[in-house]
Amino acid sequence: MAKQYWLMKCEPSAYTIDDLERDRQTCWEGVRNYQARNFMRDDMKVGDRVLFYASNADPSGVTGIAEISKEGYPDHFSWKKAHKYFDARSKKEKPLWYMVDIDFVERFNATVPLFLLKSIEGLEQMLVTKKGSRLSVQPVTKNEFEIVVRLGRTMTAQTT
DNA sequence: GCCAACGTTGGC
DNA sequence: GCCAACGTTGGC
Numbered sequence: 001m002a003k004q005y006w007l008m009k010c011e012p013s014a015y016t017i018d019d020l021e022r023d024r025q026t027c028w029e030g031v032r033n034y035q036a037r038n039f040m041r042d043d044m045k046v047g048d049r050v051l052f053y054a055s056n057a058d059p060s061g062v063t064g065i066a067e068i069s070k071e072g073y074p075d076h077f078s079w080k081k082a083h084k085y086f087d088a089r090s091k092k093e094k095p096l097w098y099m100v101d102i103d104f105v106e107r108f109n110a111t112v113p114l115f116l117l118k119s120i121e122g123l124e125q126m127l128v129t130k131k132g133s134r135l136s137v138q139p140v141t142k143n144e145f146e147i148v149v150r151l152g153r154t155m156t157a158q159t160t
Numbered sequence: 161g162c163c164a165a166c167g168t169t170g171g172c
Numbered sequence: 173g174c175c176a177a178c179g180t181t182g183g184c
Contacts, residue, residue, distance in 0.1 A: 011182085033167075056182055114183075132165045134181050 005145040006044065007051040007128055008066070008102070009136040017052050017064035020104045025069060029077045029099045030085045036137035041072035041098040043139075050102055051140060051148055053128065059113035062148055070101035108152035122147050 008028065010016075020026055031037055050066040074095035077085035090096035118129045127138045140148075 009182090035167095060183070131183095134166060136181085 001045060003142075004043065004045065004048045005051070005140045005142055006039070006048060006068075007053050007062070007126075007138045007140050009053045009055040009128075011056045012054050013056075016054065017104075017107045020052065020064070020066060020102070021107050023104070025101060025103050027070075027099050027101050029075050031075070031099065031136060032085070032087070032097060033136060036135055037098050039137045039139065040100045044068050044071060044100050046071055049105070049145060051145065054111060055136075057111070059111055059115070061111040061113040061117065062108070062152060063111050064107040064152070065105040065149065066102040067105050068100055069103040072098040072100055075099040106152075108155050110155040110157050112148060112151045112155055116151065117148065120147060120151070 015026065028040070031040065046068055048068040050068065051062045052064045052066050054060055054063050074092075075085065075090075075097040077083050078087045078090035078095070078097045079092060080086055085097075087096060114128065117123050117126065123129055123144055126140060126144045127133045127135060
């Protein structure tokens, strides 16, 4: 299958592209939305590229690039009692929630802010630019991905 | 911090 | 199966 492209949101208080650059790799636990889970469990493949998006940030926007390094597997945090991601409905024999692993690829010098994405021709259909789109794991097209990466590489610290 | 938009839950 | 109530997300 051809390489696919995604956008994954995370609040900076939880994890940032800087954290990923330091760690080189992380697991994407804690997604508790069925649509997002299905993307991770069923569709993401090793090598797929990911726009790393900082939500609830100042400014919110895409901060870098990651890559899927491990395909969907059970989110074992859902089995850990007392963990904030614990969910009694998820059983080891029948996991309810899934996660993937991602590798660090690139950190932009500055965030590509959401307000800029909204103004760019070619990104009108991109889910994250649409009002009320809360999905934390979203598919993006190759074209959208490439536009955002090109923008990201032109960002400098001064432009924000 | 506010609040609109959305997803989920649960009573009926 | 409907839909009101509730909790969460996330831009601003």
